[in-house]
Amino acid sequence: MAHSQCERTIIHCDMDAFFAAVEQRDRPEYSDRPVLVGGSRERGVVCACSYQARPFGIHSGMAMSKALARCPDAVVLSVRMERYREVSRQVFAIFADFSDRVEPLSIDEAFLDVSGCRRLLGPGRVVAAAIRQRVRENLGLPISAGVAGNKFLAKLASAAAKPDGLLEIGAGEVDAFLLPLEVEKIWGVGRVMAEQLRELGITRVAELRRLTRSQLERKFGGSGLRLYELARGIDCREVETAREARSIGAEETFARDLEGIESLRLQLLALSERVAHRVRRQGLAAAGVILKVKYGDFSTMTRSRRFAELEQDAEVIWRTATDLLASTDAGRRPVRLLGVTLTGLAESAKMQPELFPDPRRERRRRLTGALDELCDRYGADGVLRAVLLDREGSVQRVKKGKDGGE
């Protein structure tokens, strides 16, 4: 195989129908039922569906209304992100027992570099089997795994192994596996690039191979070069163990479009609190905030601003987001979704000590700390907001505005 200098033993582990599997494990009465995890019946989509729902043609991303039309008996459960994050930590603790070179890719999947474990644990395939067994026995959850000489091929292998399977792509099997695949299977090829390739008469990897490196670079720039290599099964990316989060966000699609600016401001407050709580719990602070507004016609707009200093205070985040909201059409056009994302994350220890501490701000900080502990202990969603509403005159106006409006 080409580029043997990049050759490693990589395992890609991927939980099967993760959200749905966690729900079925936590609620055994649903273990044999088609389970749909996702948004509301009217406007949501399916985030994850159990394997019992798949024969109905249901897949993630499908509108919930359509999924229910296909399978009216399905159990619909709302997303419990905190719960999945908790189980995810348990899964990653198992990964860590098998390799110290683990790269989280999302909440339910990771790359493990086990090149150095051969003498201790055996070849990749054996390690992958052991990981799957541990996850199944300790957590009662299904997991698929792919083993190959690099990240790209390992990920393709785990996808092919699903559900609840294990597949290794050996060095001699790469072309047989790769050439018949559709180009969309290549990492980085989505709807847009696939369409551009189709215009060139290319739908399969075998056809993609006929383009030269410079042809692909002219057409797609840097992504073209990556395409050239991946089409040949070449991927020299290392497993990166020290990846830190770049942003933390929360967004919400409303049951019906919101019109009044005051109700939008109130929603921003709840979102600001959610993201602020999460950055604080991770010992982080943010350099800036992005506001996302999706209108009733699905057109989307973002506005962003950097803070004067690193922030983790919900009220500062909320005030900035509210400011940004004023530069959008919100209040004049119906709004379907609002999102608040914190960017430029850094350890909160790097926050500048204030030269002239503001006593109000200091008091708020102490209160927030106490409330974070309460939230952690009781998982109380409403605690923080109720207190904030009672404490600040400006916030109270929002509350009154909402009560008075609509």
Add this chain to the structure above:
DNA sequence: TCTGGGGTCCTTTGCCCA
């Protein structure tokens, strides 16, 4: 395909400044 919620990364554009 009647369109969620969590992200990452890249490109373009405009602005400031040397």
Add this chain to the structure above:
DNA sequence: TCTGTGGGCAAAGGACCC
């Protein structure tokens, strides 16, 4: 002082991933 250029940066949008 005018014009041009290019770097650095922030903001906005878009493609893509699960």
